[in-house]
Amino acid sequence: MRLLGGYTGAGLQGIQESADIPECHGMYGVHASGRVQRRSHWVSTSKTTSRIEIAAGGVVIKRPLLGCSKDDLVKLCRGAGVDWFEDPTNRIATLTVRNTIRSLWESNRMPQALVKSALLRLAATKQAQSLAEEEQGERLFQSLDCSLDLASGMLTFDCSASDSAKLLPGAAVHAAERLAAIVTPARTVVSTQLAKVAKHIFNPELTVDGEGQRSTKQTLTAAGIQWQGVKEHSDDTMTWRWRLSRQSPSMAEALRSCTWTADGIGEPFWTWQLFDGRYWIRVKHRHRRKLLVQTLQKPQLVQLRHQLHRDERGYLDALLHSHAPGNVRFTLPVIVDSHDGTVLALPTLRWLSNTETFHLGWDIKYKRID
Secondary structure (H helix, E strand, C coil): CCCCCCCCCHHHHCCCCEEECHHHCCCCCCCCCEEEECCCCCECCCCCCCCCEEEEECCEEECCCCCCCHHHHHHHHHHCCCCCCCCHHHHCCCCCHHHHHHHHHHCCCCCHHHCHHHHHHHHHHHHHHHHHHHHHHHHHHHHCEEEEECCCCEEEEEECHHHHCCCCCCHHHHHHHHHHHHHCCCCCCCHHHHHHHHHHHHCHHHCECCCCCECCEEEEEECCEEEEEEECCCCCCCCEEEEEEECCCCHHHHHCCEEECCCCCCCCCCCCEEECCCEEEEEECCCCCCEEEEECCHHHHHHHHHHCCHHHHHHHHHHHHHHCCHHHHHHCEEEEECCCCCEEEEHHHCEECCCCCCCCEEEEEECCCC
16 A cells, blocks of 8 residues: 555555554643653753753553464464454455455465565565664764753754764654654654755755855754754864754744633642643633633734833843744743733743732643653
């Protein structure tokens, strides 16, 4: 079926032995959450981010029977006195493509190159190739001098041409996938989205401007991320510093929200929700109006700065400059009053409006980092 679908790469490996459950995305305790992860050495810490934990846990599907044939499973069940059941529609050869292929297999009408043993060898070859690329890509990723700011989800790292010497074809893409997974708001990262990015990051000699001269700056967008690279040195090693941040959200994305409503004073249960695919947040308050978590928008920031006294405005500006420079600040989560849109807090910066009066609090975790 994969060959019919035009797959030629990793898609021919077959079913994976373990995986997250896609349908459970955003369910706390099930999807990549429920516990706290030990901080990696490259996660930056500060007074602002010290209370932001990193999520861990979740429920994973394991498939220990992949190596067993169907005949083996039937014999096992019957030997244990367990009835074997098979969906009768499986025998309707024209119902689905899967059924058609199954029928051709069972009637021995498949070309020799597509018999079961040949496909298993192909899958094993692809698995070995993918494993070698992943191992090399993982070593490359671990060698990068990374720093993640949990307040904004901004990742910075240094990379030189020597980091990518003699890479296998998919190794650079794997390293780019590892980088992207830390920052992206997307559910999954597709390797084909990162082929161009990987070339620019790990093959710096390719970064040339329109006149054929080596460029000193690069800005790319892929996988919901803005990749900004700046050449820091002019020597032959071509060392680059890259900054990865969540791509500026569209208006529709900025208006998406998580909602909490207090049913009464001292409500004991507050639900964790996944915001923007990056932060697990729960908001605690004692007000009957709804509170929303949304992405900070420019008009909100203008209004907020106008309302603050000079010292308060200076403190907020310093926080934004330190953790969310430029347009990165417009990817930050904010807690707002749904009644009038007033910004009450920037939870990842631990900033709370002095005008807020209804006992607002929150807990926050950054998404799981594998």
